[in-house]
Structures are given as C-alpha cells and as structure tokens.
Amino acid sequence: MENTYTLITGASSGIGRAFALEYGKRGQNLIITARSGDKLQELKREIEKDNQVSIECIIMDLAAEGSAKLLYEEIRKRKLHVDVLINNAGFATKGLFHKTDYKRQHEEMLLNIVSLTELTYLLLEDMCQKRHGTVINIASAASFNPLPYSAVYAATKAYVLSLTQALSFEYQDYGVKLLAVCPGATDTHFFDGFKTAASRLRMPEDVVRTTEKALKKGKSICTDGTFCKAQMLLSRIASRKSALGIMGKTGRKTWG
Ligand SMILES: NC(=O)c1ccc[n+]([C@@H]2O[C@H](COP(=O)([O-])OP(=O)(O)OC[C@H]3O[C@@H](n4cnc5c(N)ncnc54)[C@H](OP(=O)(O)O)[C@@H]3O)[C@@H](O)[C@H]2O)c1
Structure with missing residues (x-):
C-alpha cells in the first residue's frame, strides 16, 4: 500500500538508525522520529538517495507527558498508515x-514504558481493523533479572518484555x-557516559538481523548475542536470590 509506513522511534542513532537503513533498503516507507531533527533529516537524505521510498521526519521528545498522543495525531494529520x-x-x-537524579529516572519511565505502551495501544486499533501489523518492542538483556545500580532501567525493560509477550498472545x-x-x-551511544559490563559489543546491524529471523519464525521474543543469552539462562537456572547476588556484584563494580 502506497501510504503504508514503518514507524521507528529513536531512529536518529544506534539500533533505530540501523532499522531505518535496512527497512529503507527494502523499499519500506518510513516515519522516523527522535529529538534530533538534524540527524533525522540527514538519515532521510541518505535513505532517499538510493531508494524509492517516502521518509517522514517527526521531531518529538517521547519522554514528555502526552507526547505519544501528539505523535499519533501528527501521523493522522499527515494521513499516513x-x-x-x-x-x-x-x-x-x-x-x-536515591543519588541518581529523579527527574531523569522519571523521564526514563516515561520514555521506556509510558510512550511505548501508548503508541502500541493507539496503533493496534488500526492494525486490528486491517488484520495486519507488526509491533517490535526493544527490550534488553536487562529484562531478565533485577539489576542493582541500574534498577529503574532493568525494571522498565522487564515491563517491556512482559507486556509484549502478553500482547503477542492476545493478538495472535x-x-x-x-x-x-x-x-x-x-x-551505540547507549553507553556514552558510563561503562559496560560486557567484554565484547554487538553491532546495531546484528540486532536487526536477529529481529528479522525471529519475525520469520513467528517468535514473541528474541535475544541477540551470547551476553544476552547468558542473562536469560541465569534467570532460568539460578534462584532469584543467586541471580540478584551475581547481578548486584556486577552492577556495583561497574556503576556503583
Ligand atoms: N546499546 C545497547 O547495548 C542496548 C542493549 C539493550 C537494549 N538497548 C535498547 O536499545 C534501544 C536503542 O538504544 P541504542 O542502543 O540504539 O542507543 P542510542 O544510540 O543512544 O539511541 C537511542 C535513540 O533514542 C532516542 N531518544 C533518546 N531519548 C529520547 C527522547 N526523550 N525522546 C525521543 N527519542 C529519544 C535517541 O534520539 P535523540 O537523542 O535524537 O532523541 C536515539 O535515536 C533502547 O531502547 C535501549 O534501551 C540497547
């Protein structure tokens, strides 16, 4: 369908940008959104240069209250599906x-949980009517275990995993x-300003490839890389207490 688009939040860098480049290459029209308008415009030019696709840029701070609804209304105003x-x-x-800026942690919850949930809620209506659609929610290796010294982040990502798997059942x-x-x-820029506990990093393109394989297999969850698989395994084989102890030591050493 000509007016059909893939909406990617956080498309200005990292994993979101890699999704935009890959989907653009495949001829998908895109709505790309983030706060950095200049980076979105640059990405739009880069994709449109080599592909016959339409790219719409929408600048939005999705950590602001009510922003998911504003984004949805802008998409409707532009008559995009x-x-x-x-x-x-x-x-x-x-x-x-309690030593970490509360305003920042509140924004983290608004972005990682509230906007993600509201966008899913608003767009599902249309997808259900057409009986066609895909929602890809980026969770994390941190979804599987509580993570001391990044407690709010891991809790938001546990939410994303739980919500997405539950909805995958409801909407099958x-x-x-x-x-x-x-x-x-x-x-990606995710680790700007702090260290990672992992010894080797994956590339954003790896995440996109893993996602595509999982979609083809009709999975409701996928992990990318051995670091993430190890986190998932830990949650399955260790008691909650042992897993917390292991994660706590790592968290304290890295960010405490
Ligand atoms: N990199 C990792 O190791 C890793 C591991 C597990 C999960 N993840 C998840 O992967 C996702 C993508 O992160 P990334 O690794 O690609 O990091 P990144 O390079 O920092 O990209 C984050 C993206 O989110 C956008 N963003 C940040 N705050 C925003 C806001 N308030 N409103 C709208 N957009 C906002 C950024 O754009 P602007 O700054 O232009 O707004 C950027 O496009 C995140 O959900 C992250 O939790 C990453």
Whole structure:
C-alpha cells in the first residue's frame, strides 16, 4: 500500500538508525522520529538517495507527558498508515537509586514504558481493523533479572518484555504480530557516559538481523548475542536470590 509506513522511534542513532537503513533498503516507507531533527533529516537524505521510498521526519521528545498522543495525531494529520511499529527509543540511568537524579529516572519511565505502551495501544486499533501489523518492542538483556545500580532501567525493560509477550498472545487471532527484542551490549551511544559490563559489543546491524529471523519464525521474543543469552539462562537456572547476588556484584563494580 502506497501510504503504508514503518514507524521507528529513536531512529536518529544506534539500533533505530540501523532499522531505518535496512527497512529503507527494502523499499519500506518510513516515519522516523527522535529529538534530533538534524540527524533525522540527514538519515532521510541518505535513505532517499538510493531508494524509492517516502521518509517522514517527526521531531518529538517521547519522554514528555502526552507526547505519544501528539505523535499519533501528527501521523493522522499527515494521513499516513502505520503497519509496522518499532518502539526503539530508550535510555538507561546508572548509579545508586536515591543519588541518581529523579527527574531523569522519571523521564526514563516515561520514555521506556509510558510512550511505548501508548503508541502500541493507539496503533493496534488500526492494525486490528486491517488484520495486519507488526509491533517490535526493544527490550534488553536487562529484562531478565533485577539489576542493582541500574534498577529503574532493568525494571522498565522487564515491563517491556512482559507486556509484549502478553500482547503477542492476545493478538495472535487479530493478524498482528508482537515481538520483544532483547539486545545484549551493542555498540551505540547507549553507553556514552558510563561503562559496560560486557567484554565484547554487538553491532546495531546484528540486532536487526536477529529481529528479522525471529519475525520469520513467528517468535514473541528474541535475544541477540551470547551476553544476552547468558542473562536469560541465569534467570532460568539460578534462584532469584543467586541471580540478584551475581547481578548486584556486577552492577556495583561497574556503576556503583
Ligand atoms: N546499546 C545497547 O547495548 C542496548 C542493549 C539493550 C537494549 N538497548 C535498547 O536499545 C534501544 C536503542 O538504544 P541504542 O542502543 O540504539 O542507543 P542510542 O544510540 O543512544 O539511541 C537511542 C535513540 O533514542 C532516542 N531518544 C533518546 N531519548 C529520547 C527522547 N526523550 N525522546 C525521543 N527519542 C529519544 C535517541 O534520539 P535523540 O537523542 O535524537 O532523541 C536515539 O535515536 C533502547 O531502547 C535501549 O534501551 C540497547
């Protein structure tokens, strides 16, 4: 369909940008959104140069109250139809909980949880009516275990994983697929300002490839890289207490 678009949040860098480049290459029209308008315009030019696609840029701070609704209304105003939603925008705070700026942690919850949930909610209506659509929610290796010294971040990503898997069951008879993608440590701006506990980093393109394989197999969850698989395994084989001890030591050493 000519007016059908893939909406990618946080498309200005990292994993979101890699999704935009790959989907653009495949001839998908895109709505790319983030706060950095200049980076979105540059990405639009780069994709349109080599591909016959339409790229719409929408500048939006999705950590602001009510912003998901504003984004949805802007998409409707432009008469665009979204058949693939990639809820990718997100960030992490690190440090001892009560010493970490609360405003930042509140924004983290608004971006990672509230906007992701509201966009999914608003766009599902249309997808269900057409009995066609895909929602890809970017969770994390941190979705599987509590993570001391990044407690709010891991809790937001546990939410993303739980919500997405539950909805994938609810909507299986509506023609809509939902997939939670759990990247491990990946080489993006995500780690600007703090260290990673992982010894090797994945590339954003690896996450995109893993996502595509999982979609083809009809999965509701996928992990990218051995670091992430190890986190998932830990949550399965260790008791909650042991897993917390292991994660706590790592968290304290890295960000405490
Ligand atoms: N990199 C990793 O190791 C890793 C591991 C697991 C999960 N993840 C998840 O992967 C997703 C993408 O992160 P990344 O690694 O690609 O990091 P990144 O390079 O920092 O990209 C984050 C993207 O989110 C956007 N964003 C940040 N705050 C925003 C806001 N308030 N409103 C709208 N957009 C905002 C940024 O754009 P602007 O700054 O232009 O707004 C940027 O496009 C996140 O959900 C992250 O939690 C990453």
